[in-house]
Amino acid sequence: MKNILKILSIGLIITVATLLTTTVKADAPPPPPGHGETGNTPGGGGATIGGGLIIMLALGIGYGTRKIYDARRIVLD
Numbered sequence: 001m002k003n004i005l006k007i008l009s010i011g012l013i014i015t016v017a018t019l020l021t022t023t024v025k026a027d028a029p030p031p032p033p034g035h036g037e038t039g040n041t042p043g044g045g046g047a048t049i050g051g052g053l054i055i056m057l058a059l060g061i062g063y064g065t066r067k068i069y070d071a072r073r074i075v076l077d
Helices: 002-023 051-077
Strands: none
Touching: none
């Protein structure tokens, strides 16, 4: 009985998720920056991604290093 309920609940979740993703509609995107304005501004307001990119790379390297360290420690124990 538990297996049947588990299968039915998973099927229901998949069905609801499928129906929601096919029926939900998003709003239209806003006009591009500078459209209808004087001057030509770049997309994103000229914000740089350099600082955030370096931080994300550093965090990713740290996370990967920690995962490798933990995996090697488990194998050696």
